[in-house]
Amino acid sequence: MDSELSPQDKRDLDKFIKFFALKTVQVIVQARLGEKISTRSFSSPTGSDWFNLAIKDIPEVTHEAKKALAGQLPGMGRSMCVEISLKTSEGDSMELETWCLEVNEKCDKDIKVSYTVYNRLSVLLKSLLAVTRVTPAYKLSRKQGHDFVMLYRIYFGEVQLSGLGEGFQTVRVGVVSTPVGTVTLSCAYRTNLAFMSNRQFERPTPITGIIVDHFVDSPCGGQRPANMAQPCNYRATDREDVGQLAAVQDSQEVCTTSFSTSPPSQLYTSRVYYPPLAELCHPAANPNQALHSGKKYSNVLTSVHPPPEADTHLTVDQAPNTPFRSADDKGLSQSEEERKVVGRQSISPCDPVESLNAISRKVGAFVNKPSTQIKAACLDLPFAAFAPRGLDFGESDPMLQPPDSPPSLSPLQASHVSQGSEGSGNQDDFVMVDFKPAFSKDDLLPMDLGTFYREFQNPPQLASLSSQTSSQSMANDLDSLPEKLAIYEKNIDEFDAFVDMLH
């Protein structure tokens, strides 16, 4: 089969496939970092941009890819696969997609290696760039952050799709025929995200300052499983740095491709500069391991700077001054949050220790507090009303000395403390917090909003509902009933005429 392929072409072809595999991994992993990618065009060839495309090389990714390949090239039964999975903060993980680079035995002997194959591989890489933004995992990767992160795993061998669940879809990115086989690039992606339906991935509000290293697993006494995720933090560098780094790593892998415009029948003068064969032949550290299809390791796609659109997991405990979670929250109900957050706001930010030691309590919404108890010295500081006042309010604390109230028939009123006399009680454990509505000041009006609210929270009972008079009125009603009936019967004609008028 290869006898018709010149040694030069064979070397070129192996080189192209090797670097195509490495660039494929870079494109896929970078598309799942959660950030938008942007590279510059250069009118002059730089010598280090394979396939004439500006694809940065993340050193860790290249290292992992080379480790997986272990000096081999994709071939029959030896596919290079990049598996993208998702791991939540609770430790659940799910495979989302598997990208496969396969080479089958269908050959095209007539195709020109250094021209047609190279250009077609370049087009295939462009297709990969486009398709990686289209699969469902892309949108998820743009939302990764505190709730979940994306992991990648590179393996070499048989394709494993069982982790994608039922009904996974496949999309073929493209094929390139070569004299030694047909290179096929495809993606199989999960469609059943049922496990993730209860999770919250729709969090548009980011939080700055989150350190995305929650999933860095510390080694546990040397018993680290072989398949444990390895975090790979990538710090975005300038192109020059990456170019230099790539140059240092692949100093002899210069890609200076010249093409000829001569007719195909003439000998083409293209030359691809590449190093001695030492770089091409990497003896596998463990050939058996290279062919082992088990899970070797995963790598965490994180970035040092949290993506601007990263979703976050807000909890009330972490954000005491944040009133509400995002509107898409499906966990705590808003009312629960309000209660919890309100409870939090009673703690003074100025005296955290004291506030933690004190039981801060808010005046209930329906507690009727006389206006004289309102502190005249209202501070203009925000949330000053929520600062603990010590024992100042203790003597007139309606919660401790419930004022007298008229007997109430309403169960709602019965559960509230209403106006009444003062009393004494043990006020040592309580810190009274004055009820101050937001943005309301005492000095503006004779009666401020809070006072008004409290004054009219408990309106006087209706006379007719009072139990003392109700029985009397009932008796009076019964007594007067026959007289009323007599009057109505007397005026029955008028009533009939009225009813007829209505028809």
Place this chain on the structure above:
Amino acid sequence: MNCRSEVLEVTVEARQVEEAILSLLHTILLHRSTGKFHYKKEGTYSIGTVGTVDIDCDFIDFTFVRVSSEELDRVIRKAVSEFKDALSNSGSDGMGQISLEFYQKKKSRWPFSDECIPWEVWSIKVNVVNLANEQERQICREKVGEKLGEKVINVVEVINRHEYLPKMPTQSEVDNVFDTSLKDVQPYLYKITYQITDSLGTSVSTTMRRLIKDTLAL
């Protein structure tokens, strides 16, 4: 030579027209652009590097990749904007078609002008719909994003059939195959045309053509 013709159809809201068309045109141009050619002696040439940029759509849940060339982006945006204005001003039911045609120039002798021979035409048919409320618009954002994803996969599938492409030209003929006017990238020669369909379902251009033919027949 037969010209390859592909048709893509999208149904979008008015505010999504520009982004939907831009995403598809840029996806096609990404595959049909190379780095700048630098010819050397002995008939060889080297190729510059093409960068890429991810673009998030504002009105569609979609991200597409375009060539990193502001010049090219400006040209395409201008053409799409003209189409969008024509679509909204036409008074039609919001149907139109914008075409991206790749062609080769064939030199002709004087006094005849150079012939433009298309070798690939991509037509994007656009149907504009009006939505009643915000909920429908939100659903439309996602649906159109999914549809555009399918279109991108269609485009990729067609391009990776690796059917006819113009032969790589010599230095003297490069302008017959590529658009060498841009500084940083070199797309194949292309032109963008559009036509608006009136409410009768016929395109304005075909109506005019029919009128002229009828007049000449008299």
